Amino acid sequence: xxxxxxxxxxxxxxxxxxxxxxxSALGLALGKIRIAxxxxxxxxxxxxxxxxxxxGLSVDPKMLNYAESFGLIIFVYALGLQVGPGFFSLFRKGGxxxxxxxxxxxxxxxxxxxxFHFILDVPLSDMVGILxxxxxxxxALGAAQQTLIQRGLPASGAALSCAVxxxxxxxxxxxxxxxxxxLFVTPKxxxxxxxxxxxxxxxxxxxxxxxxxxxxxxKEVAHSSTKKFVISRLWRDGRVCIPxxxxxLKDKDHLLVITTSENDVDALTILFGEHEAKDWNKKDIDxxxxxxxxxSQRIVVTRPEINGKKLSSLRLRNHYGINISRVYRSGxxxxxxxxxxxxxxxxxxxxxxxxxxxxxxxxLGNAVKSLSEPNLVAVFVGIVLGLALGALPITFxxxxxxxxxxxxxxxxxxxxxxxxxxxRLHMITYTTRSANLMLRAMGLSMYLACLGLDAGRNFFDTxxxxxxxxxxxxxxxxxxxxxxxxxxxxxxVNHLDFGSVSGMMCGSMANPMALNYANDTIPGDxxxxxxxxxxxxxxxxxxxxxxxxxxxxx
Numbered sequence: 001x002x003x004x005x006x007x008x009x010x011x012x013x014x015x016x017x018x019x020x021x022x023x024s025a026l027g028l029a030l031g032k033i034r035i036a037x038x039x040x041x042x043x044x045x046x047x048x049x050x051x052x053x054x055x056g057l058s059v060d061p062k063m064l065n066y067a068e069s070f071g072l073i074i075f076v077y078a079l080g081l082q083v084g085p086g087f088f089s090l091f092r093k094g095g096x097x098x099x100x101x102x103x104x105x106x107x108x109x110x111x112x113x114x115x116f117h118f119i120l121d122v123p124l125s126d127m128v129g130i131l132x133x134x135x136x137x138x139x140a141l142g143a144a145q146q147t148l149i150q151r152g153l154p155a156s157g158a159a160l161s162c163a164v165x166x167x168x169x170x171x172x173x174x175x176x177x178x179x180x181x182x183l184f185v186t187p188k189x190x191x192x193x194x195x196x197x198x199x200x201x202x203x204x205x206x207x208x209x210x211x212x213x214x215x216x217x218x219k220e221v222a223h224s225s226t227k228k229f230v231i232s233r234l235w236r237d238g239r240v241c242i243p244x245x246x247x248x249l250k251d252k253d254h255l256l257v258i259t260t261s262e263n264d265v266d267a268l269t270i271l272f273g274e275h276e277a278k279d280w281n282k283k284d285i286d287x288x289x290x291x292x293x294x295x296s297q298r299i300v301v302t303r304p305e306i307n308g309k310k311l312s313s314l315r316l317r318n319h320y321g322i323n324i325s326r327v328y329r330s331g332x333x334x335x336x337x338x339x340x341x342x343x344x345x346x347x348x349x350x351x352x353x354x355x356x357x358x359x360x361x362x363x364l365g366n367a368v369k370s371l372s373e374p375n376l377v378a379v380f381v382g383i384v385l386g387l388a389l390g391a392l393p394i395t396f397x398x399x400x401x402x403x404x405x406x407x408x409x410x411x412x413x414x415x416x417x418x419x420x421x422x423x424r425l426h427m428i429t430y431t432t433r434s435a436n437l438m439l440r441a442m443g444l445s446m447y448l449a450c451l452g453l454d455a456g457r458n459f460f461d462t463x464x465x466x467x468x469x470x471x472x473x474x475x476x477x478x479x480x481x482x483x484x485x486x487x488x489x490x491x492x493v494n495h496l497d498f499g500s501v502s503g504m505m506c507g508s509m510a511n512p513m514a515l516n517y518a519n520d521t522i523p524g525d526x527x528x529x530x531x532x533x534x535x536x537x538x539x540x541x542x543x544x545x546x547x548x549x550x551x552x553x554x
Contacts, residue, residue, distance in 0.1 A: 011058070011059060011060040011063075012060075013060075013063060015059060016059040016060060016063040016064065016067065019052070019057055019059050019453070020059070020067055020446060020449045020450060020453075023045060023048050023049050023052055023449040023452070023453065024045050024445040024446065024448075024449045026048050027042070027044040027045030027046070027047070027048040027049070027445070027448070027449065028041075028042060028044070028045060028445065030044050030048065031043065031044030031045065041516050041517055041520050042441065042444055042445055042448065042513065042516050043170055043171075043174065043448070043513040043514075043516065043517065045445050045448040045449050045452065046167070046170060046448040046449075046451060046452040046513065047167065047452060048449075048452065049448060049449045049450070049451065049452020049453040049454075049455075049456060050167065050452040050453075050455055050456040050459055051452075051456060052452070052453055052456060053452065053453045053454065053455065053456020053457045053459070054456040054457070054459060054460055055456075057453065058453070058457070059453065064450050064453065064454060065450075067446050067449075067450050068446070068447055068450035068451055068454070069407050070443075070446065071442075071443045071444065071445070071446025071447035071448075071449075071450065072407060072408055072443065072444075072447040073383060073386070073387070073407055073408075073411050073443070074383075074439055074440075074442065074443030074446075075439075075440050075443035075444045075447060075512055076408050076411050076412040076415065076443075076512070076535075077379070077382055077383055077386055077411040077412065077414070077415040078379075078415070078431075078436050078439035078440045078443065079412060079415065079440060079512075079528060079531070079532055080411065080412040080413065080414065080415020080416040080417075080418075080419060080532060081378070081379070081382065081415040081416075081418065081419045081429060081431065081436065082419070082431075082433075082436045082440075082525075082528065082532075083416060083419065083525075083528055083529050083532040083533075084415060084416040084417065084418060084419015084420040084422075084429070085329045085343060085419050085420060085429075095533045097494055097496070098496075098500065098503075098504045098530055098533050098534050099533065099534050099537055101486050101489065101490050101494070101504055101508075101534075102486075102504055102507060102508035102534035102537070102538050103537075103538075103541075104482070104485075104486045104489070105482045105483055105486045105505070105508040105509070105538075106482075106508065106538060106541055106542065106545065108481065108482035108485060108486070109131060109134070109135065109478050109482045110131070110545055110549070112477065112478050112481065112482070113127050113128070113130070113131045113478060113549065114127075114549075114553070116130075116474050116477075116478075117553070120470075120474075122467075122470070122474070123157060124549060124550070124553050125144075125148055125153060125154070125157050125158050125550065126157045126158065126161045126467075126471070127161075127474075127549075128141075128144045128158055128546055128549050128550060129141060129144070129157060129158030129159060129160065129161030129162040129165075130161045130162070130165050130471055130474050130475045130478065131475075131478060131545075131546065131549075132144065132158070132162045132542075132546060133161060133162035133163065133164065133165030133166040133169050133475055134165050134168075134169045134172070134474075134475040134476070134478040134479040135169060135478070135479070135509045135510060135511075135542060136166060136169045136170055136173075136509060136510055136511045136513075137509075137510045137539070137542045137543075137546075138162070140542045140543045140545070140546040141158060141159065141162045141546070144158055144546040144547060144549075144550055145158055145159065147546075147547045147550045147551065148550060151550070153550075160458070160462050161471045161475075163455045163458065163459060163462065164459070164462050164463055164468055164471050164472060164475070165471055165472060165474075165475025165476075165479075166451075166455060167455075167459075168472055168475055168476045168479065169475060169479050169509070169511070170511060170513045170514065172475075172476050172479030172480045172483075173479060173483060173505060173506060173509050173511045173514035174513070174514050174517045175480065176479075176480055176483045176484050176487065176505060177502050177505065177506075177514065177517065177518055177521075179484065180484065180487050180488065180491075180498075180501075181498065181521075184488065184491060184492075185491075185498045201258055201259070201260060201326055201333045201334075201335050202258070202259050202260070202261055202262045202264070202265075203232075203256065203257070203258050203325075204256075204257055204259070204262075204265060204268075204275065204276070205254060205255065205256055205257070205275075205276035205278055206254075206255045206257055206268060206269065206272035206273070206274060206275055206276065207252060207253070207254050207255070207272070207273060207274040207276060208249050208250065208251060208252060208253040208254075208255065208272050208273055208274075209251065209252070209272070209273025209274050210270075210271065210272055210273040211251075213249055213271070213272070214249065214250060214251055215248060215249070215250075216248065216249055217245065217246050217247060217248055217249075218231055218243050218244065218245050218246070218247050218249065219245040219246065221249060221271070222245075224271075225267070225268070225271050226267075227259060227260075227264045227267050227268060227271075228259065228260055228335055228337050229257050229258065229259040229260075229264070229268060229335075230257070230258045230259075230323070230324075230325060230335060230336055230337070231243050231255050231256070231257055231323075232256045232257070232258055232323050232325040232351055233255070233256040233323070233351065234247065234253055234254070234255055234256075235253065235254035235255075235256075236250065236253050236254075242317070242321055242322060242323045242351060242352050243255075243323070244317050244318050244321070245317065245318065246318070254276070255272065257272075258325050258326065258335060258336075259335070260335050295351070295352070295353070295354055295357065296325075296349060296350070296351045297349075297350055297357050298328075298347050298348065298349055298350070299347070299348050299350050299357070299360060299361055299364050299366045300345065300346070300347050300348075300364070300365065300366050300367075300368055300371070301342050301343065301344055301345065301346040301347075301348065301364050301365060302344065302345075302364070302365030302366060302367045302368065302370045302371055303363075303364060303365035304344065304428060306342055306344075306363070306364060306365065307342065307343060307344045307423050307426055307427075307428055308341060308342070308343070308423040308424050308425065308426040308427075309341070309342055310338065310339055310340065310341055310342075311324065311336060311337070311338055311339070311340045311341075311342060312338030312339065314363065316360055316363065319359075320352065320356040320357075320359050320360055321352055321353070321356050322350050322351060322352030322353075322356050322357060322360055323350070323351045323352065324336040324348050324349065324350055324351075325349045325350075325351055326348075326349040327340060327342075327346050327347070327348050327349075328346070328347040328348075328349075329343060329345070329346050329347075336348070336349075341423060341424055342423070343423040343429070343430065344371070344375075344423070344428050344429070344430035345371055345430035348364065371430065371432060372432060374431070374435065375428045375429065375430060375431065377427075377428075378418055378422060378427055378428060378429045379431075379439075381418075381427075382411070382414050382415055382418045383411060385414045385418075386410040386411030386412070386413070386414035386415065387407060387410055387411065388410070389405060389410035389411075389413060389414055390404060390405045390406045390407050390408070390409055390410025390411065391404060391410070392404065392405070392410075396544070404543070405536075405539065405540060405543075406539070406543070408510070408539060409535075409536055409539040409540060409543075412532065412535055412536060412539075413536050416532060416536075444512055444513070444516060447512075448513065479509065483505040483508065483509060486504075486505070486508075487501050487502075487504075487505050490504060497526060498522060499518070499522045499523070499524050499525075499526030499527050499530070500526045500527070500529070500530040501530075502518040502522055502526075502527045502530070503515065503518060503526060503527035503528060503529060503530025503531040503532075503533070503534075504530045504531075504533075504534050506518060506527065506531050507530060507531040507532070507533065507534035507535040507538060508534055508538045509538075510535065510538060510539055510542065515527060515528065515531050
């Protein structure tokens with residue numbers, strides 16, 4: 001029995017690893033089972049953890065806290081690192097709208113919390129715990145407990161009410177996504193490619209008829225316009241060529257132009273003279289058939305020396321007579337402007353003669369196998385910086401307790417910043433999609449297993465107390481009602497795609513388990529991008545709201 005005890009009963013580091021691994025494995029296996037078309041995925045790990053805790057399994061509290069914290073840190077940092085490369089360009093397109101909608105979720109939940117307190121006479125300390133559980137936000141609970149203790153008030157009620165409402169806080173968001181999808185979502189709402197986020201380039205054709213640009217170079221014409229564009233090909237006298245910045249434009253030249261939006265067409269028509277009607281954005285266009293001497297090929301940036309360099313500094317067009325029309329980064333198309341900073345893993349669409357493209361390959365690398373090598377320096381440095389940011393106290397007038405972003409808010413912000421700006425500092429931040437998914441799944445499984453194991457000890461005893469069922473009902477209402485209302489507003493008023501709406505709903509509730517469900521059931525990366533867009537602000541404000549409610553109403 002000593003062997004059995006060492007594995008399952010003795011509070012050792014090995015026993016902690018065994019218990020957490022078993023809970024994770026069983027939860028992930030059962031999470032694949034579909035009931036009425038729904039599978040909970042990794043979320044099932046949380047409920048297996050609750051059951052294990054109820055049955056008496058336990059691990060050393062310090063080890064449990066370490067594994068829970070480390071799992072959450074890995075998950076949120078990897079998520080930030082994934083969305084970071086395209087985060088700020090996408091934020092400018094829809095981030096303000098998404099954050100405004102998420103603030104609506106916070107406002108409705110806070111109003112409902114106060115309403116239940118005054119109408120049903122539930123102590124506000126308990127209601128704050130219910131709010132934290134309904135929004136799956138343990139950092140907010142910690143801040144609320146500190147404020148209660150500083151005011152000489154008991155904090156146990158908030159902890160109990162949070163533990164009871166937490167499971168339905170997880171399920172409530174998943175149920176809201178499921179209900180909205182079944183009742184209000186059309187097939188086109190599920191197509192991520194229709195999102196404006198995924199269409200930041202537009203290809204079209206112009207004919208030069210404007211005397212004002214006759215005899216001017218491509219560089220001079222580009223500088224004279226406020227619109228960003230790339231001239232990919234030039235037709236003249238029946239021949240196709242790749243224009244350089246020094247190519248002189250002439251009357252009746254035909255230009256294949258790539259710009260950031262279809263909305264730029266009118267301004268560019270005035271600049272060049274005439275807009276051709278042909279649609280160059282069809283997926284079935286054979287670019288290599290436009291001219292037999294020119295080919296179009298996608299080349300991947302794999303040389304570390306190129307990481308963080310501006311496209312213009314390489315002078316590829318002038319040296320090799322090629323053109324780079326588009327850049328794909330983390331699933332987002334970018335316009336190949338001269339000031340674009342290249343990153344490891346960028347996929348460049350290069351147009352030119354075969355010999356020239358081979359030369360460009362040697363410059364950029366195009367050794368795809370080398371991308372599979374892990375770049376762990378950025379991961380560990382980012383985690384340290386994220387925790388430093390999360391521990392930084394932010395003081396507001398009138399608040400006794402400083403606000404902190406915590407172990408979740410700090411790492412996701414730093415992950416976004418390193419993913420976006422790391423290459424400018426020549427830091428290699430690229431990770432393959434499979435490696436990033438592995439990090440996120442591993443971290444989330446550890447976090448949920450520990451969270452469930454910790455909550456399971458007193459869960460069923462508290463649920464069947466007289467006030468337990470009331471807490472569950474109020475918590476579910478605070479979870480479900482605000483996100484359904486704002487989700488419908490996002491779709492019907494703001495006309496956002498369902499993937500972005502789902503990510504906003506999950507991020508506003510700080511619910512990585514629901515995000516995992518959305519990622520599994522909705523095509524594209526829009527849920528993850530939207531989640532990361534609203535998560536930092538919502539996490540920060542929820543911590544403040546929990547403390548403000550106690551300071552002003554208790």
